[in-house]
Amino acid sequence: VYKLDENYDYLFKLVVIGDSGVGKTSLLSRFTKNEFSFNSRSTIGVEFSTRTIRVQNKIIKAQIWDTAGQERYRAVTHAYYRGAVGAMLVYDIKNYESFVNLERWLKELRQHSDPDIVIMLIGNKADLRHLRCISIEEGSGFAEKEKTFFMETSALEDSNVEAAFIEVLSQIYNVVS
Ligand code: GDP
Numbered sequence: 001v002y003k004l005d006e007n008y009d010y011l012f013k014l015v016v017i018g019d020s021g022v023g024k025t026s027l028l029s030r031f032t033k034n035e036f037s038f039n040s041r042s043t044i045g046v047e048f049s050t051r052t053i054r055v056q057n058k059i060i061k062a063q064i065w066d067t068a069g070q071e072r073y074r075a076v077t078h079a080y081y082r083g084a085v086g087a088m089l090v091y092d093i094k095n096y097e098s099f100v101n102l103e104r105w106l107k108e109l110r111q112h113s114d115p116d117i118v119i120m121l122i123g124n125k126a127d128l129r130h131l132r133c134i135s136i137e138e139g140s141g142f143a144e145k146e147k148t149f150f151m152e153t154s155a156l157e158d159s160n161v162e163a164a165f166i167e168v169l170s171q172i173y174n175v176v177s
Pocket residue numbers: 018019020021022023024025026027037038039040041124125126127128153154155156157
């Protein structure tokens with residue numbers, strides 16, 4: 001947690017993790033640019049995006065890191081997690097394997113991060129109701145067991161994306177203030 005210049009009060013680093021294809025890049029571009037693309041293969045080389053928002057009268061700059069495809073090779077590095085105060089742990093509600101793999105992501109996250117890190121479990125692609133194979137109850141049950149926050153989102157329909165990031169940033173602010 002840094003406090004650097006007059007443009008913002010706090011800079012918080014967030015990481016987005018989860019299996020390839022669950023919509024990590026899409027959530028990030030929805031939140032930082034309000035954009036969505038059906039063929040988002042844009043992240044190669046991009047390390048992070050930022051957005052500055054006001055939370056409880058403080059100006060918070062969120063620096064949000066994307067894996068840039070590293071997760072495909074299970075090569076998400078220590079540097080990726082370093083200094084993160086929040087994490088978005090993402091699965092796809094129609095992809096059972098992405099839900100099963102949450103255990104592995106959480107283990108890796110906990111090995112590399114501060115015990116106070118704020119974690120938001122995200123069931124993305126909530127617009128694909130007809131293809132759903134993970135129920136809301138299963139998602140929230142996992143979150144409860146692992147003591148994380150939980151929301152279902154759709155980067156496509158722009159539902160709950162802003163709410164999920166703002167919830168994490170507010171919770172971090174509550175921890176540091
Ligand atoms: P990443 O590999 O986790 O970064 O996933 P991407 O952001 O590249 O998304 C993978 C694919 O899922 C892309 O074709 C996206 O357009 C699509 N996608 C991402 N979010 C959503 C969503 O909320 N709903 C639907 N229907 N498709 C999505």
